[in-house]
Amino acid sequence: MNTADLGLPVAVPSTALFTDQYELTMLQAALRSGTADRRSVFEVFARRLPEGRRYGVVAGTGRVLDAVENFRFDETILGFLRERGILDEPTLKWLADFRFRGDIWGYPEGEVYFPGSPIMRVEGTFAEAVLLETVILSILNHDSAVAAAASRMAVAAGDRPLMEMGARRTHELSAVAAARAAYVGGFHTTSDLAAGFRYNIPTVGTSAHAFTLLHDTERDAFTAQVDTLGSGTTLLVDTFDVTEAVRTAVEVAGPGLGAVRIDSGDLLLIAHRVRQQLDELGAEKTKIVVTSDLDEYAIASLAAAPVDAYGVGTQLVTGSGHPTCSMVYKLVARAESDAPGAPLRPVAKKSMGAKTSIGGRKWAARRLDGDGIAEAEVVGTGPVPAELADRQLQVPLVSAGDVVAREPLDAARDRHIAARAQLPLSATQLSRGEAVLPTEYV
Amino acid sequence: MNTADLGLPVAVPSTALFTDQYELTMLQAALRSGTADRRSVFEVFARRLPEGRRYGVVAGTGRVLDAVENFRFDETILGFLRERGILDEPTLKWLADFRFRGDIWGYPEGEVYFPGSPIMRVEGTFAEAVLLETVILSILNHDSAVAAAASRMAVAAGDRPLMEMGARRTHELSAVAAARAAYVGGFHTTSDLAAGFRYNIPTVGTSAHAFTLLHDTERDAFTAQVDTLGSGTTLLVDTFDVTEAVRTAVEVAGPGLGAVRIDSGDLLLIAHRVRQQLDELGAEKTKIVVTSDLDEYAIASLAAAPVDAYGVGTQLVTGSGHPTCSMVYKLVARAESDAPGAPLRPVAKKSMGAKTSIGGRKWAARRLDGDGIAEAEVVGTGPVPAELADRQLQVPLVSAGDVVAREPLDAARDRHIAARAQLPLSATQLSRGEAVLPTEYV
CATH class of the missing domain: 3.20.20.70 (Aldolase class I)
Structure with a gap:
């Protein structure tokens, strides 16, 4: 399903400049050093929930798909990058042909998440995957922050309807x-x-x-x-x-x-x-x-x-006090060498202070107890245990560059209600507390 | 000077839908009741600064000018409003020809402000002025919040340069x-x-x-x-x-x-x-x-x-803890009757709780002490006292619908540095405190 099928008037201009400059200069350096084509796996996750919150809400996934599809460098953009002297000619030439041809997996929109949940996974060459970092984080960090507040308000409101009327309090497009x-x-x-x-x-x-x-x-x-x-x-x-x-x-x-x-x-x-x-x-x-x-x-x-x-x-x-999530986009694995088909090797920054990352391409599943209530967010890097095989959280979003997971917004809304209902009751307490599910690494 | 003169590639699409629905239904009701053409004065102000802050920073003015200029209802937009049954045909017809033909005065961008400062004043018919409420507030509330945080950081950094790198933490266009x-x-x-x-x-x-x-x-x-x-x-x-x-x-x-x-x-x-x-x-x-x-x-x-x-x-x-300002857009005066040239009458909502407004079209001036240091924000509705005549803060931004105050961004930046330097020294303390200038109403 593409956006036209949803009956929406979509005209997303290029999203390529919603990008920190270093993504492009890293691309240039990798093109020069011959490492740009190394198969790489980046993951989006949050190290923690906002203080006192018991669950997070994944939102913005649909907008990420639009952004990835429209991440193209037209002549105007290339001209800007050239004129400013930001990139050299080989890199500009590479960008002129660029479109993302890799794979993206992720939690579907509306799903809940916890510290360490691999909310999105972007796989492709280093070159194509690194470029998407800024815009993916912008969208997920903003939209998920608002959705989390909305979810708490919806719980507090019970059956009474909620009207969103905050446009005048935030940037006009953020609104x-x-x-x-x-x-x-x-x-x-x-x-x-x-x-x-x-x-x-x-x-x-x-x-x-x-x-x-x-x-x-x-x-x-x-x-x-x-x-x-x-x-x-x-x-x-x-x-x-x-x-x-x-x-x-x-x-x-x-x-x-x-x-x-x-x-x-x-x-x-x-x-x-x-x-x-x-x-x-x-x-x-x-x-x-x-x-x-x-x-x-x-x-x-x-x-x-x-x-x-x-x-x-x-x-x-x-x-509601937490205008952004603290999601990050980290390289967790990359090809061992430049040889075609080289196996992936887990990588991670050495921990210093609180900025811990766990290397390796991860799966995630939500384990339920006997009553069908969620009891743990299980995240692993090896094979998925058989008993969790049908409880996996990540779904294909983009395959070989093609968006494969467009859906009406109501599907995400319904999914959120269902996912929240499966959490332990204490999830919907408004009082400050810890994440309602522990994240277990296997 | 228009934006092309600044050498910027400007292509702002219509801003007309960055608008709360009630602005348009109020328009329709006013068109029907014959009050739509009453000359009206709306003012933008903040009742308070964010807790502990000593001054605010006006930012977004230049973006407001773009938004006002591009506030037009094209066929696609009118079709949406018609199809959804939001407006009747006479109102749609009125909107098809709409462009703002009134006047806007305001604090120039980069200026500092205090509680009650009339940061922007929009004058025109009720119809044309009410429509701009949402988008003007969106821009000023967002941009001024960020500029205020930036200003405090700049004070803290002294001569050391500051790099903005928050794109990934907020909506891609908000960034x-x-x-x-x-x-x-x-x-x-x-x-x-x-x-x-x-x-x-x-x-x-x-x-x-x-x-x-x-x-x-x-x-x-x-x-x-x-x-x-x-x-x-x-x-x-x-x-x-x-x-x-x-x-x-x-x-x-x-x-x-x-x-x-x-x-x-x-x-x-x-x-x-x-x-x-x-x-x-x-x-x-x-x-x-x-x-x-x-x-x-x-x-x-x-x-x-x-x-x-x-x-x-x-x-x-x-x-930095205050992602939005609490600026509001209030009708402070309107024509006494529908007669052409009817005099303006101050209006205000009756105070209930903290939502106080002061009626009347206001001027503002910053009074300096003998050493040239600001000592009060003076706001009044009558004639401007002679000794404050050359210390007035509002400048013409839009005259009869034409933008008259475009300027390079560096002008706003320089103005902010100068305005801040004229405040009492305690303005730049980072510790929590009260507004560094009292607002006096005369």
Whole structure:
């Protein structure tokens, strides 16, 4: 399936410059020294989860596939690299023909991960695999951070829907990716039109205080909104006095008013009062939407409040305190020599401080206990034990340069819900703790 | 000056969908209620600085100008909005002809700001000004957060150069904007090739552990790198044993070796040892570059170490603990009625909790003391006092829809250095504290 089959208007320009300069100068040096074609295995993993988090969420995989496919050096890009004197002519010539022809395996999008999980594995020549480091890490580190926050918020929200509305708090394109990652993590909708356009995520909107202030009275503003958007709309009721606004809202829209939004104050207290007032006015079905710097803890604290939906912005798009994962892209094995078909040799940087890496091309499997609950993330470099053969986590994503794992975003979202449900119950505690599964190396 | 005059290859696609859905539905409701053409003044400001910070840095202004210019609704976008049933036909028709024809004033890029500083002011009809809210906030909130972190790091680094290398820790396009904001805040170079391409920021690169591990020996790797990049290159010396690597590095490159990079371990201790070893080997001019999760505190702690340059990634692109500013975009005044030329009336949401706004179209000036040091951020809604007339902070950015304030990025960078130098000395303390200037409302 390619992106056109998903009905999405995809126009990813070249991703080749989303790259640290050293990837290209290492390429040049390897081309000169004759080592560029050595078969190499790079792995993406995180040495740790963000402090206190119990599981991570793999997100961005679909975007990585787009990025790999569009990692091409056109004349404009080559001209820039030449003019700046960054690369020599043989290297520029090599890049002109470049497209990734190797293999990528990885955890499918939405899967959970733990410290050391080999989330993605890129195999090919050193030359082609090293080039992808920066853009792959950019995407996975950003998207997985947002998805992890989204997942915790989704757990806290239970059955109540979550709206992503953080576009204004992060880079305009980061916002689009954040809406996508939030959806994978369990959000239902986004306010970001570009995310609706690019990824077909359902979009929603309410109204801002400015709209009320534009009109001579709150009643005028509500009337204007209901006239054009219908009584099913969501009216913002905290510009002046909430009680008065709720009364006006129901008078204007009738008891069939869709929802009211509260964006400030003590949400717990106000939600209770507003619910009572709406019920008294006969608007029993009018929903209450709350927004206002929510995070997973604030959402959880409103569990007993008569709230029907949450809108989350800042804390979602900034990963609720952890705006990036600490995933790295490490060479773990490479051909022993330049001879064709030379066997792979595990390699690793010598540990200094906390930057430990384990060499060798790895498989990963999640071991379940007798009740079907996950009990360990098992990572190994030898043969896969028979009892774990059907619990392996990595799937083929790119084969000989061709993307083989495109899927609708809902598949990743469903996968995440299923993977999280298989974790021990303590995974979804919001309190700080350790990774809920141990990583065992065999 | 337009972007072509800056010699930059600019191709910003439409920015119109980097917009929360409610901006467009508010437009539709205002078109229907006849209030869409009311002259309106929106202001961008932050109610507070991030906790403990003493000043903020305005960044992203130049990107805002690009975004406003390219905020157009083409057929594809209109088709999406129609198909999704988000807007009615009269609104779609209105958008097809839309371009912003109002005025924008603001603090010039690189300027410092404080709580309540009216960083940007957008004036026009309600319809045209409300549409720009999301994309303007996205850009300013992101870029200013990174620039503020960069500025603190630049203070900590003193005369030593700072390299931005955080691309892999944030969204791939966020990374490009982050490199730009870091440059405004005082960084010197970036590893991000797209930032070099798009904004002409000087790019740099060293080498990764993977390059050493690819080769059969560290000596082979160093030789390969020096052969193609020359002895002025930077060799990474912490893959195995630092002392051995430094010896090999000087043997391979000679005493003219450009620099060595240390990316792990106790940087303070290791830098001292490496300096001594380099000097003993006659490589007195070989520089020492350190990287490894640095932030402004780590940089400051290395002030007495023989370090020549810092490479900063994660903490820079995530705003060193504050990945977003809390800037908001508020309607502060609007025409009293629909009559042409109706006077402006200040408006503001009623305060509930901490979300205070002050109505009215504001000017801002920075008052200096007798020694030319800033002593207050003065913000007012009436006439500007004569003694502050030449200390006003806002400049015209867009006049009747035309961008009038394009400038080279170095102008913003120089302005930031000058603005920061005019603050009281305590501004550049790294310790937590209050805003270094009080904001006075007159």
